[in-house]
Amino acid sequence: MANTSDTILTVENMSVEFPTLSGVTTAVRDVSFTVGREKIGIIGESGSGKSTTGRAIMRLQPPQAIVKANRMQFEDIDLLTASEEEMRSIRGRRIAMILQDPKYSLNPVMTVGEQISETVILHERATSQEARSRTLAMLERVNIRDPERVFDLYPHEVSGGMGQRIMISMMLIAQPSLIIADEPTSALDVTVRQQVLSILDDLVVERNIGLIFISHDLNLVRSFCDRVIIMYAGRVVETIAAADLDQAQHPYTRGLLNALPSLDHPKDRLEVLRRDPAWLEN
Numbered sequence: 001m002a003n004t005s006d007t008i009l010t011v012e013n014m015s016v017e018f019p020t021l022s023g024v025t026t027a028v029r030d031v032s033f034t035v036g037r038e039k040i041g042i043i044g045e046s047g048s049g050k051s052t053t054g055r056a057i058m059r060l061q062p063p064q065a066i067v068k069a070n071r072m073q074f075e076d077i078d079l080l081t082a083s084e085e086e087m088r089s090i091r092g093r094r095i096a097m098i099l100q101d102p103k104y105s106l107n108p109v110m111t112v113g114e115q116i117s118e119t120v121i122l123h124e125r126a127t128s129q130e131a132r133s134r135t136l137a138m139l140e141r142v143n144i145r146d147p148e149r150v151f152d153l154y155p156h157e158v159s160g161g162m163g164q165r166i167m168i169s170m171m172l173i174a175q176p177s178l179i180i181a182d183e184p185t186s187a188l189d190v191t192v193r194q195q196v197l198s199i200l201d202d203l204v205v206e207r208n209i210g211l212i213f214i215s216h217d218l219n220l221v222r223s224f225c226d227r228v229i230i231m232y233a234g235r236v237v238e239t240i241a242a243a244d245l246d247q248a249q250h251p252y253t254r255g256l257l258n259a260l261p262s263l264d265h266p267k268d269r270l271e272v273l274r275r276d277p278a279w280l281e282n
């Protein structure tokens with residue numbers, strides 16, 4: 001059995017800067033974390049640097065961005081020095097990304113089946129027949145009941161929840177060891193969200209891979225992830241096991257927890273999160 005504490009990704013002291021007309025914006029400051037065979041959540045408010053962190057790992061930041069780090073190691077690959085060609089062979093095949101809205105990730109003029117099969121043909125040089133049968137099996141694996149029919153649908157013909165399950169099957173058919181999911185369920189309603197999360201959860205465990213789950217929803221991350229990285233203004237303020245969140249030390253994390261509504265302990269008023277300028281200091 002694989003060791004669940006294997007480290008898949010190590011990020012040490014990563015910063016991402018964007019030169020703009022009004023000066024340099026530092027989107028991510030001195031961020032360090034590791035990802036093992038686990039679900040790790042990155043949470044923080046809008047603009048805290050979550051998506052920039054995810055994109056920097058994939059080296060998908062805009063060309064003007066300046067990424068610095070002491071170390072960015074993905075398995076045997078040094079992400080700081082890997083060539084663009086190496087990165088192209090890693091993206092999709094070894095590190096996959098699932099975004100909020102599958103509509104923008106799926107090609108509108110190819111059927112669902114064609115685009116999933118294409119991944120297998122491209123990465124593994126499978127024959128079209130092999131690719132078709134693997135695609136049908138993968139669609140079935142994400143609980144799509146009638147894979148033969150869905151194979152021939154175009155992206156505009158599928159619902160949001162089915163679209164996200166199709167995205168998951170497309171990402172996972174290439175057998176990546178790390179998935180970066182950026183708000184993958186934010187556009188889904190609550191019941192469909194639960195189905196998609198449970199499929200993702202099963203697949204992460206079954207394949208013993210790592211998942212970085214980016215979200216602004218602390219409750220969701222607390223129940224879904226094993227560990228949580230809390231970001232504020234581009235910095236990691238705290239990294240904590242999801243089960244220990246109630247004992248979080250940082251005042252920002254405490255503030256987020258206090259601002260959550262609770263069914264068990266209803267409050268007349270929700271607390272307003274007060275920010276301390278000291279959180280911006282190292």
Ligand SMILES: Nc1ncnc2c1ncn2[C@@H]1O[C@H](COP(=O)(O)OP(=O)(O)OP(=O)(O)O)[C@@H](O)[C@H]1O
Pocket residue numbers: 018020025026027044045046047048049050051052053062216
């Ligand atoms: N291409 C860019 N040029 C300039 N600044 C950028 C660029 N991309 C992101 N930023 C800035 O970097 C900071 C972090 O943005 P990022 O999108 O990573 O935050 P986020 O936590 O993912 O927010 P959200 O939850 O809204 O997606 C923001 O201040 C943003 O304005």
